Amino acid sequence: MSLVELIIIIAIMAILTAAISLSVIRYIENARQAKDVYHASLIKDALNTYPFPSNFQGRDVEYVDPETHQSEHFLRGWVYVDKDEIRCSDQSTALAMIYAGLVIVSPETERKLAENEENSVKWFPSGPDKDYIRRTDIDEYVFKNGLTVCARRTWNTYQLDVYVDDSGELSMGASASNTLRSGGHEKDAEAAKTFAERLGFYHAKITPIGEQNSPSHQD
Numbered sequence: 001m002s003l004v005e006l007i008i009i010i011a012i013m014a015i016l017t018a019a020i021s022l023s024v025i026r027y028i029e030n031a032r033q034a035k036d037v038y039h040a041s042l043i044k045d046a047l048n049t050y051p052f053p054s055n056f057q058g059r060d061v062e063y064v065d066p067e068t069h070q071s072e073h074f075l076r077g078w079v080y081v082d083k084d085e086i087r088c089s090d091q092s093t094a095l096a097m098i099y100a101g102l103v104i105v106s107p108e109t110e111r112k113l114a115e116n117e118e119n120s121v122k123w124f125p126s127g128p129d130k131d132y133i134r135r136t137d138i139d140e141y142v143f144k145n146g147l148t149v150c151a152r153r154t155w156n157t158y159q160l161d162v163y164v165d166d167s168g169e170l171s172m173g174a175s176a177s178n179t180l181r182s183g184g185h186e187k188d189a190e191a192a193k194t195f196a197e198r199l200g201f202y203h204a205k206i207t208p209i210g211e212q213n214s215p216s217h218q219d
Contacts, residue, residue, distance in 0.1 A: 032150035036158065037198045039147040040174065043079050043160045044199060046100035047093065048172060052077075055120045056164050057090045074163040074171075080140075082157040083149050085133065087140040091117040093162065094141040103131040103143040154178060155191040174199045 058075030065072070079097060080087040086103060088094040091113050097103045098110055105113075109125045109132065116123035124135040131143040149156055155176035163171040176195035177188035196202075 029151065029153050032152065033154055033198070035150045036155070037195075039081070040158055040160060040195075040199055042100065042102060043081070043097070043147070044172065044174070046096045046102060047077075047079065047160060047162050048170070050092065050096035050099065052092050052162065052164055052170060053117060054168060056092055057117070057120065057122060058092075058162070058164060059089065061163065072165065074165055077162045077164075078159050080157065080159045081145065081147055081149060083145070085145050086143040086147065087136065088143070089140055091123070091141075094143075097143070102147065105130050105132050155188075155195055158195055172201070174201055 056075050056077070058077045061074040061076045063072045063074065064070070077089045077093040078087075079089075079093050086097070088097060094103075095110070095113055095117060098105055098113070105125070106129050109129050112123060112125070122139065124139075124141070125132055127134055131146070133142045133144060136142055149158065155178045158176040159174065161173040161175070163173065165171070174196045175192040178191045
């Protein structure tokens with residue numbers, strides 16, 4: 001075998017190895033994405049079936065239709081998931097996760113959350129309490145993450161949102177990001193759109209989450 005032939009064979013083997021490696025990486029990433037979407041669907045079901053109270057302690061959101069310029073008012077809540085923790089925006093979203101068995105707290109904490117939700121009082125456990133860890137500076141309930149984000153190349157965080165309008169009707173949405181976060185949400189429209197569509201959210205209204213986008217209605 002000549003040196004030229006040997007070089008050609010080595011080059012072909014390198015190309016084949018690279019192609020196989022890329023296929024394996026894509027396969028692994030697709031499997032990780034599927035696991036994230038499955039976990040997110042559990043959160044989606046938990047929020048969608050939870051009886052949000054008329055005095056829901058959500059955050060005010062104004063949506064202005066870009067075509068009609070009509071304004072709609074929502075109270076928004078969310079469940080945020082990353083590789084380290086789960087954050088719930090309020091007592092109702094936290095209780096939805098607790099009742100679905102996706103996070104665990106003591107019976108006493110669960111009872112107090114329910115009582116204070118009913119009485120429209122914001123209450124935070126002193127913690128830690130089982131999965132409950134702490135309160136954030138924007139009044140989120142932080143839990144240890146049993147649904148750790150698995151994807152590596154497509155997104156590194158995701159979020160499920162609930163929107164309750166003035167008539168009490170519930171809408172939902174989802175978003176995700178694969179950008180490095182430093183002091184807030186970074187805009188990542190491509191990851192947000194991909195993740196939302198994997199969960200069944202299409203042609204949705206866009207409302208702001210920091211600098212990130214989240215569809216709020218499902219077809």
